[in-house]
Amino acid sequence: MPKATTIAGIAHIQNAAVAKSAFGVIMRQMAEKSDKKKAPSGPHIANKKAYHNFELIEKVQAGIVLLGTEVKSLRDGQGDLEGSYARIINDECWLVGCSIAQYPQAAGNNHEPLRKRKLLLHKAQISKITGKLAQRGFTLVPLRIYFNDRGLAKVELALARGKRQYDKRHKLQDQQQKRDVARSMKKYRH
Numbered sequence: 001m002p003k004a005t006t007i008a009g010i011a012h013i014q015n016a017a018v019a020k021s022a023f024g025v026i027m028r029q030m031a032e033k034s035d036k037k038k039a040p041s042g043p044h045i046a047n048k049k050a051y052h053n054f055e056l057i058e059k060v061q062a063g064i065v066l067l068g069t070e071v072k073s074l075r076d077g078q079g080d081l082e083g084s085y086a087r088i089i090n091d092e093c094w095l096v097g098c099s100i101a102q103y104p105q106a107a108g109n110n111h112e113p114l115r116k117r118k119l120l121l122h123k124a125q126i127s128k129i130t131g132k133l134a135q136r137g138f139t140l141v142p143l144r145i146y147f148n149d150r151g152l153a154k155v156e157l158a159l160a161r162g163k164r165q166y167d168k169r170h171k172l173q174d175q176q177q178k179r180d181v182a183r184s185m186k187k188y189r190h
Helices: 003-035 049-053 070-077 125-132 165-190
Strands: 054-064 085-089 092-094 117-120 138-147 153-162
Touching: 049 054, 049 138, 049 153, 054 125, 054 138, 070 125, 070 138, 085 125, 092 125, 125 153
Parallel strands: none
Antiparallel strands: 054 117, 054 153, 085 092, 085 138, 092 117, 138 153
């Protein structure tokens, strides 16, 4: 009888060791997952020309007030930020010129594609942005509209200063030179 208990005891100890190692592996995997930042889920609409036409000084994330059909259109990727900008009117931030296509399945209950949309920011953020916009040459440009982890629509705004034509040309020349150097260095790598 003592032999059976010892064999069962040894089996129990081996199972515990296996369980501990499996638990350790799971904990390491969970730690690795939590370290990585999640990319915004779903489609996002980007304002690619803003990066070319403006020097971005500071970025701010804001919520946006949308109608149901607008949310559905954005999830289908039917939005355009080109030529849009943000304004502060009566201590409220508004997105102007953003085009969100009408949702075809909505029939008669659709939204107006070019309407002004309210952006949700804290009062402190609005006052800080207002102070910087009062300086000459600054504007508030939307960079992208995306859905966060919780499924809420967000707008990434940037406090920006317009680039002059020679600044744009200089930047393009620098990029071309870097590409040429990388291409020539690639020949000598093994």
